[in-house]
Ligand code: 8DG
Ligand code: MG
């Protein structure tokens with residue numbers, strides 16, 4: 001029954017890099033509630049990945065980005081959640097347009113708050129798609 005069969009959706013999420021840190025927020029959601037996750041959300045019709053990342057970061061934190069680059073894509077199936085869902089998740093990285101900008105929690109119904117976390121000392125628990133990447137040895141920082 002097509003009306004009851006859910007479809008995979010595209011999500012775009014952002015490693016916002018600042019020195020050795022990334023921006024994470026603790027989710028308030030039926031999917032991954034209370035876990036630490038990247039800023040991001042659903043790709044809208046007609047949008048580029050870069051536009052989506054910039055829009056979601058602005059909506060969620062008020063901040064603006066520079067130098068957005070595509071990193072990788074993962075397939076994330078959440079069958080155990082109250083509302084089963086499937087995301088093709090596109091990961092980008094960027095830096096702040098103004099390094100002095102501070103994150104505001106502009107969607108407090110979806111997030112307990114944003115903060116910078118040292119990549120070598122990430123908080124727990126991480127949202128499962130991010131946790132899998134970290135455990136596989138993925139590193140979002142450019143090699144210099
Ligand atoms: P929107 O209505 O603003 O478009 O969406 P949102 O409310 O911001 O959605 P979201 O849950 O933040 O992101 C959409 C999906 O993206 C989420 O349900 C699962 C997937 N996703 C991952 N990894 C991550 C991640 O690290 N952070 C976020 N925010 N979403 C992620 O697979
Ligand atoms: Mg959003």
Ligand code: MG
Nearest residue numbers: 039040041060
């Ligand atoms: Mg979001």
